[in-house]
Amino acid sequence: xxxxxxxxxxxxxxxxxxxxxxxxxxxxxxxxxxxxxxxxxxxxxxxxxxxxxxxxxxxxxxxxxxxxxxxxxxxxxxxxxxxxxxxxxxxxxxxxxxxxxxxxxxxxxxxxxxxxxxxxxxxxxxxxxxxxxxxxxxxxxxxxxxxxxxxxxxxxxxxxxxxxxxxxxxxxxxxxxxxxxxxxxxxxxxxxxxxxxxxxxxxxxxxxxxxxxxxxxxxxxxxxxxxxxxxxxxxxxxxxxxxxxxxxxxxxxxxxxxxxxxxxxxxxxxxxxxxxxxxxxxxxxxxxxxxxxxxxxxxxxxxxxxxxxxxxxxxxxxxxxxxxxxxxxxxxxxxxxxxxxxxxxxxxxxxxxxxxxxxxxxxxxxxxxxxxxxxxxxxxxxxxxxxxxxxxxxxxxxxxxxxxxxxxxxxxxxxxxxxxxxxxxxxxxxxxxxxxxx
Ligand SMILES: Cc1ncc(COP(=O)(O)O)c(C=O)c1O
Numbered sequence: 001x002x003x004x005x006x007x008x009x010x011x012x013x014x015x016x017x018x019x020x021x022x023x024x025x026x027x028x029x030x031x032x033x034x035x036x037x038x039x040x041x042x043x044x045x046x047x048x049x050x051x052x053x054x055x056x057x058x059x060x061x062x063x064x065x066x067x068x069x070x071x072x073x074x075x076x077x078x079x080x081x082x083x084x085x086x087x088x089x090x091x092x093x094x095x096x097x098x099x100x101x102x103x104x105x106x107x108x109x110x111x112x113x114x115x116x117x118x119x120x121x122x123x124x125x126x127x128x129x130x131x132x133x134x135x136x137x138x139x140x141x142x143x144x145x146x147x148x149x150x151x152x153x154x155x156x157x158x159x160x161x162x163x164x165x166x167x168x169x170x171x172x173x174x175x176x177x178x179x180x181x182x183x184x185x186x187x188x189x190x191x192x193x194x195x196x197x198x199x200x201x202x203x204x205x206x207x208x209x210x211x212x213x214x215x216x217x218x219x220x221x222x223x224x225x226x227x228x229x230x231x232x233x234x235x236x237x238x239x240x241x242x243x244x245x246x247x248x249x250x251x252x253x254x255x256x257x258x259x260x261x262x263x264x265x266x267x268x269x270x271x272x273x274x275x276x277x278x279x280x281x282x283x284x285x286x287x288x289x290x291x292x293x294x295x296x297x298x299x300x301x302x303x304x305x306x307x308x309x310x311x312x313x314x315x316x317x318x319x320x321x322x323x324x325x326x327x328x329x330x331x332x333x334x335x336x337x338x339x340x341x342x343x344x345x346x347x348x349x350x351x352x353x354x355x356x357x358x359x360x361x362x363x364x365x366x367x368x369x370x371x372x373x374x375x376x377x378x379x380x381x382x383x384x385x386x387x388x389x390x391x392x393x394x395x396x397x398x399x400x401x402x403x404x405x406x407x408x409x410x411x412x413x414x415x416x417x418x419x420x421x422x423x424x425x426x427x428x429x430x431x432x433x434x435x436x437x438x
Contacts, residue, residue, distance in 0.1 A: 008052045011038045030063065030159060033388075033400035043070035045411035048397060056397040057416050059406040063399065064212065064244045065269040067326075067359065068318065069411025075273035078314035079307060088305045095313060096304045102316050103279060107246070108255040109262050113281025114290060115304040119243035119268035120148030123206065125298045126264050126280040127152060130204035130237035132296035133286045138198065140205040140236075142185040144214030144373030144403070147206055147241050147266075151176045158213030158373070158403050185211060185372045186220045191230060199234030204264075209254035212244040212405040214376045216355045216362035224260050231263075237286065238262040243269055243278065244405070247315070249358045251323045257358070273315040277308035326410055330359035333408050333417060337361055340421040341428075348432040350383065359408040363387070365431060376403070383431040390430035394423035 015036035018025035026032045038050045046069055048056045058070070068075070096115065104110045116122050127139055141147065144158040154169045155177050168177075181202070183190045195202065209224055211217035231238040240262040246253040247270040255261060264282030271277055281287060291297045302308075319326065338356040341363050345352035351367040364370045365383035384402040391398055396419075398406045 008036075008038055008050065008054065010051045012036050014039045014051065030399065030401065030404065034385075037400070038392075038397075045069045045071070046409060046413065046416050054395070056392070056395050057412070057420060058397050059408065059420075060397055060399045060404075061407040061409050062274065063269070064248065064360075064405065064407045065272065066274055066407075066409055067248060067270040067330075068273060068315070069409040070274070072273055072411075074318055075275075075311050075314045078310050079275070082306055082310040085306070087307050088302065090301070093304070093306055093309070095306060095309050099304075099309050099313050099316070102313070102320075103267070103281065106251050106316070106320065107242075107265060107267065107281065108252050109240070109265050109283065110281035111284040112287035113279045114287070114298060115277060115279045115309065116300055117276045117278060117302050117308070118148070119241075119266060119278050120150055121300065122243065122266040122268055122278040122280040123147040123153060123239075123241055124150045126239050126266050126282075127204055127206060128298065129280070129282075129286060129289060129296050130239060130264065132294070133289050134203040134235065134237060136201050136203035137179045138181060138202045139179060140181045140183055140191075140194065140202060142207055142211070142373075143182055144185065144211060144217070144376060145206070145208050145241070146213035147208075148243075152180050153206065155180050156182045156373070158211070159401075184374065185217065186223050187372065188223060188226050191227065195230050195234055195236070199230075199236060202234065202236045204237040204239050205231055206239040206241055208241050208244065209258065209260075210245050210249065210357055210360070212360060214373050214403050215364055215370065215379065216357070216360055216405045217370060217372065217376060218355055218357060219258070220371060224254075224258050228260050228262065237264060237282075239264045239266065239282075241266050243267065244360075247271055247319060248360070248407075250327060251319050271312050271315060272308055273311045275308040275311035276302075277312045327358065330408050330410065333412060334359055334361045336417060337406075337408075337420065337424075340424055344421075344425050344428045347425075348428045350428055350432045351380075352428075360405045361408075362405050364402070380434075383434045386434045387427040387431040390427040391423050394426055396420050396423040396427075 041049050041051045048058045143156045146157045146159040147153040151172045242253040242265050246267040249257040266280045268278030289296045334356040341354045353364045365380040366378045370376050
């Protein structure tokens with residue numbers, strides 16, 4: 001495996017330059033890490049190629065957006081054919097209908113949908129529609145759940161918000177979040193108590209069915225079905241935020257994997273094959289409240305643009321045609337990496353919890369099982385950092401923070417896995433040499 005050039009001077013220089021004109025030197029906080037992030041020259045398949053000539057096997061995969069690896073040739077060909085025909089029309093296309101028809105075929109709860117440009121937009125609009133539909137104000141989210149960087153959900157949020165110590169952001173007036181109730185994930189008791197007390201005022205519950213922004217946290221048995229039952233009983237709109245899990249846990253996302261039909265779902269990341277596109281959809285009765293057929297306003301100049309829609313349509317075609325080989329193989333590979341991490345952690349006498357599902361996996365440096373945000377935060381961050389930096393040195397790039405998830409793609413090869421496992425060995429040795437942080 002090509003190891004990174006240990007001197008990454010060019011990246012260092014670029015970061016210094018970036019910090020002068022871009023806050024923190026990055027356009028999204030999760031991209032920053034100590035002492036400085038490497039800068040990318042280009043990417044292909046499972047690899048990122050740095051500006052200093054180094055190569056990394058990538059398990060960040062643009063935070064889960066690239067299920068088929070970097071620069072997938074089918075997606076690229078489709079986009080190249082579209083480019084000369086125009087990139088933005090401002091009037092409808094047949095492609096938008098074909099696209100919506102395909103999504104409603106594969107995504108169980110989606111009878112109608114709107115296309116947007118990012119997951120943040122999708123969750124923001126889904127919540128507005130749920131409030132418009134029910135005429136209620138309050139929403140429930142879960143600690144460590146991340147639903148994009150908009151006001152009503154940026155409370156006890158995971159991902160970069162947790163990593164950088166600002167799970168509740170400045171700049172958001174208390175009035176804006178006073179209708180956001182935050183509960184621990186995986187606690188049917190907390191849910192029941194709140195819903196029984198104020199269920200008639202709650203418009204929506206928004207949940208990452210598998211949490212991917214507080215590390216990787218799996219739902220306990222029956223938790224999601226209980227959530228479904230209780231929300232139905234109280235007329236609360238259940239929104240599965242499938243920005244990560246959509247098209248990743250299965251073609252029909254977590255809805256298909258767990259056989260649970262929420263009222264609405266948000267989709268993004270994998271969908272665009274690397275292009276910016278997302279969607280929110282659900283039951284017709286709810287979605288037809290959107291303007292111009294209803295009174296909930298939602299709009300976007302770039303929504304459904306033919307470039308992103310073409311890329312996403314190509315992704316959907318590939319996944320539909322190859323789902324029987326793609327999903328089992330990804331699951332097998334993540335199982336192999338998980339087993340290696342468990343065995344190596346034990347060899348190196350490192351307390352660790354390792355979780356995987358489909359093409360996602362993550363390690364926590366703690367002796368206790370992780371089932372919610374509080375237990376995730378028990379992970380030893382210093383050990384995680386030692387593990388991360390040693391992996392980087394070995395030419396393996398994972399998301400640089402504990403409160404993220406690692407992603408496999410169809411582009412990862414047997415050789416990649418083999419080399420990654422030897423890098424894990426060195427990284428867990430490095431973690432074992434770190435004293436537990438206070
Ligand atoms: C579950 C979830 N919802 C929403 C978002 C926001 O998506 P975007 O970054 O495309 O705005 C993310 C982003 O990581 C996410 O993981």
